[in-house]
């Protein structure tokens with residue numbers, strides 16, 4: 123068996139190909155590390171920060187010399203970019219087993235002041251981007267009879283937040299999208315006679331982080347952050363790897379009976 127992934131984790135995802143959007147920094151980078159630590163080969167999506175992507179990929183190649191890493195810049199919110207990315211990954215790696223829709227942006231402003239462009243930009247990347255990527259990946263996964271799609275939502279999608287109507291709407295939109303994708307995945311597998319064939323299955327789930335220590339949160343003023351921590355039973359923000367471990371758990375073959383679910387990782391904030 124290949125040594126891939128055994129250094130820090132295990133071999134749960136040995137020889138799997140995983141595409142992580144926004145996979146080169148923040149929560150996405152933690153997800154990338156976590157999937158690679160279980161033996162996956164990675165296709166790393168990102169927007170436009172080539173320098174950050176190059177540095178991250180060099181680090182990953184050094185840590186996991188047996189794994190393959192490819193870079194895929196592009197805007198997930200543009201259907202052509204999303205489709206090209208999925209096609210490139212399949213061409214370069216020969217298949218796509220796992221898609222993690224993690225890329226996301228904020229453009230915060232109260233509803234009364236929000237510009238049309240700010241509304242549109244966030245819906246386009248966070249919600250439409252997830253749809254475009256999932257649509258392209260699902261076709262391939264249905265043909266192969268197996269796959270994993272994990273979407274990254276946010277506790278804001280459950281609770282709403284002042285100044286984040288666009289972000290909250292995009293993130294709660296992922297709940298309905300996830301459940302529909304999960305139902306359609308089962309429908310297609312059943313039609314192809316591949317449902318419950320003893321394989322890994324084709325599942326779609328969402329992970330819903332609370333507040334996580336990343337650059338996205340660095341923009342939040344200290345005073346506001348203190349207030350937020352006061353509302354979290356565990357009284358601290360999450361570390362990115364605390365989100366990532368749920369993603370690799372969902373991606374394992376043995377998680378094949380978990381689909382259409384919303385996985386909160388928020389220190390108890392929504393209790």
Ligand SMILES: NC(=O)c1ccc[n+]([C@@H]2O[C@H](COP(=O)([O-])OP(=O)(O)OC[C@H]3O[C@@H](n4cnc5c(N)ncnc54)[C@H](OP(=O)(O)O)[C@@H]3O)[C@@H](O)[C@H]2O)c1
Pocket residue numbers: 143144145146147148149150167168169170171172174196197198199224225226227247274275276277330331332333334335336337338339
């Ligand atoms: N941080 C939190 O507290 C928190 C909480 C709940 C949920 N989330 C969600 O978790 C996910 C990751 O958050 P994060 O804090 O790690 O974000 P981040 O540090 O801001 O990183 C965002 C990543 O997404 C990429 N990206 C942005 N727009 C893109 C686009 N249009 N097309 C392709 N890639 C794009 C970025 O690429 P570049 O590097 O090229 O810019 C970057 O790799 C997001 O969906 C976010 O909504 C975050």
